[in-house]
Amino acid sequence: xxxxxxxxxxxxxxxxxxxxxxxxxxxxxxxxxxxxxxxxxxxxxxxxxxxxxxxxxxxxxxxxxxxxxxxxxxxxxxxxxxxxxxxxxxxxxxxxxxxxxxxxxxxxxxxxxxxxxxxxxxxxxxxxxxxxxxxxxxxxxxxxxxxxxxxxxxxxxxxxxxxxxxxxxxxxxxxxxxxxxxxxxxxxxxxxxxxxxxxxxxxxxxxxxxxxxxxxxxxxxxxxxxxxxxxxxxxxxxxxxxxxxxx
Amino acid sequence: xxxxxxxxxxxxxxxxxxxxxxxxxxxxxxxxxxxxxxxxxxxxxxxxxxxxxxxxxxxxxxxxxxxxxxxxxxxxxxxxxxxxxxxxxxxxxxxxxxxxxxxxxxxxxxxxxxxxxxxxxxxxxxxxxxxxxxxxxxxxxxxxxxx
Numbered sequence: 001x002x003x004x005x006x007x008x009x010x011x012x013x014x015x016x017x018x019x020x021x022x023x024x025x026x027x028x029x030x031x032x033x034x035x036x037x038x039x040x041x042x043x044x045x046x047x048x049x050x051x052x053x054x055x056x057x058x059x060x061x062x063x064x065x066x067x068x069x070x071x072x073x074x075x076x077x078x079x080x081x082x083x084x085x086x087x088x089x090x091x092x093x094x095x096x097x098x099x100x101x102x103x104x105x106x107x108x109x110x111x112x113x114x115x116x117x118x119x120x121x122x123x124x125x126x127x128x129x130x131x132x133x134x135x136x137x138x139x140x141x142x143x144x145x146x147x148x149x150x151x152x153x154x155x156x157x158x159x160x161x162x163x164x165x166x167x168x169x170x171x172x173x174x175x176x177x178x179x180x181x182x183x184x185x186x187x188x189x190x191x192x193x194x195x196x197x198x199x200x201x202x203x204x205x206x207x208x209x210x211x212x213x214x215x216x217x218x219x220x221x222x223x224x225x226x227x228x229x230x231x232x233x234x235x236x237x238x239x240x241x242x243x244x245x246x247x
Numbered sequence: 248x249x250x251x252x253x254x255x256x257x258x259x260x261x262x263x264x265x266x267x268x269x270x271x272x273x274x275x276x277x278x279x280x281x282x283x284x285x286x287x288x289x290x291x292x293x294x295x296x297x298x299x300x301x302x303x304x305x306x307x308x309x310x311x312x313x314x315x316x317x318x319x320x321x322x323x324x325x326x327x328x329x330x331x332x333x334x335x336x337x338x339x340x341x342x343x344x345x346x347x348x349x350x351x352x353x354x355x356x357x358x359x360x361x362x363x364x365x366x367x368x369x370x371x372x373x374x375x376x377x378x379x380x381x382x383x384x385x386x387x388x389x390x391x392x393x394x
Binding site for chain 1: 248249250251252253254255256257258259260262263266267270285286288289291292293295296298299303328332335336346347349
């Protein structure tokens with residue numbers, strides 16, 4: 001989930017901070033500059049790991065501050081392709097399920113990547129997985145706040161640096177054109193479908209009772225109940241009986 | 248600013264957890280002499296990341312446990328990414344292993360998957376409360392079966 005990125009930068013220390021230790025001032029400046037920010041094609045920066053090299057500090061004419069070239073390593077959130085992560089469903093909309101990990105929210109599951117068949121329930125604004133078994137369809141709702149596992153399929157970096165002033169024709173009728181679309185600088189596209197296994201919930205059943213079905217046959221009736229704390233559907237406990245032969 | 252190497256090393260959740268708790272300790276000790284406006288971003292990201300990692304099994308790990316785990320993993324011939332995922336998630340079921348290990352049906356037999364699960368659950372500590380609960384339930388079920 002996290003990687004170490006080696007970077008280089010020139011850090012400016014203003015004169016009123018000269019009394020502090022250089023390492024501390026530089027660490028603080030770097031964190032101030034990079035923490036919680038997305039660097040293009042690198043990822044979401046978390047915090048400074050260490051400073052590997054400090055070059056000589058220079059003071060330039062006209063500016064009383066010192067400038068130091070620093071080589072450092074930074075902890076960055078950048079999941080690799082096909083990595084499995086656990087997150088919580090933040091919201092559902094027509095264009096997919098939005099998942100969040102707390103410190104990073106721009107994770108989206110497009111409708112194609114949900115287990116088929118899945119449909120969007122307009123009334124409750126949630127995606128529903130219609131799980132077919134011989135007994136009938138179970139609707140597994142993807143409720144808000146539910147913890148799910150997902151696999152990273154794709155990532156998109158958008159350069160959100162400010163663009164220059166547009167040409168002269170934009171000076172007229174500016175009021176309507178001022179709508180700036182806030183694009184997320186770093187988005188993850190993920191999926192929940194892998195092989196035949198659902199990543200939403202792993203339901204484990206344990207046998208609580210075995211009783212012979214009828215005289216003279218080898219058939220037994222097994223009563224099973226959910227043994228682990230995994231959710232299936234809207235949090236109801238499902239228990240069912242099925243018959244099978246014991247070999 | 249220049250990025251020299253965007254992928255210098257992979258970090259496990261445990262290492263990031265340690266780093267952030269040490270940093271938090273340091274900042275608490277040095278007192279509130281810093282201007283909060285610039286530090287707000289760092290505070291936010293530290294708080295959220297710590298909150299997330301504290302809910303994973305990495306909370307109970309230590310450097311020795313990680314080393315022991317990696318040594319035990321040597322025989323199973325897994326890639327670095329797979330070992331990292333096993334370390335971060337601590338899978339307890341075969342389904343989870345099949346998700347994290349690519350083409351596990353071809354590379355690992357059932358016994359190997361079982362032994363992998365055993366190694367993971369014995370070396371990596373899980374949530375002590377849950378383990379307590381599970382062992383209590385196990386003894387309860389055993390008692391019921393004996394009756």
